[in-house]
Amino acid sequence: MKFCFRKKHCVGSTSVYEQFAAWLQQPLGQAVINEEKIALRFCWPFILGDYLLTLGVAPQAVLTEEAQVKHRFIIVPSNNCVRFTGSFIVAESAYLPIQEHSLQAILLPHVLEFSENPYQLLREAEAALSPEGYLMVIGFNPWSLWGLRRWFSFKRQLPWAGIFRPSYRVKDWLRVLNFRIVAQKRIVYQGPIVFSKGAFFFRPLKNLYRIFFPCLGGVYIIIAQKRVFGLTPLQKTAWKTLSTAIIPRSVAEPVRRGF
Template sequence: MHDWLASPPGQYLLAWERVQMAQAVANVFGYHALQLGLPELDALEANRMPHRWLATPTPAEATILPQESATSPRVALVTDFSALPFSANSLDLVVMPHALELSADPHGVLREVARVLVPEGRVVICGLNPLSMWGFCQRRPNWFSWMGAQRLLLPSAGECIGYLRLRDWLSLLNLEIEDSQFGCYRPACSSQAWLQRFNWMDKAGARWWPILGSVYCLVAVKRVRSMTLINPARKAVRRLAVAPVTVANSSGNMRATGQNDIQT
């Protein structure tokens, strides 16, 4: 996928995702943020957290830097995305640009992200939409050879994860979708000239077929449901009122007294 990202459609994809990431992470506050994969995109550039890391699955990818951040290297660590070296409830923000599609265990990656996120923490996910022209090109690359898109967008082991399918996975982990956007409606042409010919499809697609965008970007929040314990023992004890009664003393006189004065 790294070679494809250097092509005109790959740059077109990165440009759209860079804008969406900047809007999604700009107003997310906290202390610790993590980006999983895709070092070509500095997804945390617009974020202002003091601690920001980039995690890659291989050492070779840790040396890749985006053109915009070539003078300011980011902290990179090599780890398995399904076994992150962070304690539970320790990260405020996790950004996943195409990390699920390129992972052999996307369910395990999502569970691990839900584990390390703090309550009300956010996760930003970008992925290719299978219900789009690019998704169809991923499954039938030879059908679009006339546009030069004979190569797969994702590696042969990669799989496009649909938006509705991902939404069900997130709901099982108590990750509530806060915002979602679709984009990149142009065909995956191999030349910049062909991409410019279809630039009108971005505005038309956003208006007439928004859910058929080639790429989606969503923001989900980790919700932790709290409860208030109702303890009957904490209720105030209702005391009986002391009613006066008439008793006779040893001298035979009658007087009114309370129950506390009665001696047996």
């Protein structure tokens, strides 16, 4: 598999994964992972089963630590990307070595941004999911301060060198593949800068963005369910409760149409 950059550059998957893994271990990357882990925490009571797969890099393995499935494993592009103890598979993410209809859930954290063929990747995920299985997609929002930062990055550095896919485009692809969107959320209202001494000053600014500009979150999370005709899907009311639960009590609920 090759990974695509906005100037029509493609590089080997191993190089991209290693660079992105290194960025995730920096303070800014750690801040993103922490918010993503908290947001996913409220999904796990709804996602049960035997197998949960993550396509990504080693630092992202922590995102599913609280999942209630029996077996968790991650697919990485090479042994050089493995820096943890646990179940992992070395394989190309565009051609999953997974039996069809064998997984109950798949997590794609920031994979579509660097994929040359994101739709093919989603097709592979759909084939591996069991009926009524869940696909969780995490991506950088191009219509945010993070997307703005990307346009001012003139070097091929990750994650700014990737293509930030709009959430509406990802949802269109999922619907074509017969997925039902059951929950969606925007997080990471802090700009792409690490503040240490000024963290207290910028906290109110983050809350203002969350209340008045909910669509400007730097990261979006989409949860979709694989539809199979003839089966009764999980009630929407349960996921509506989930969407409400992941909103901090101290702030107002975002308007859903802004997603």
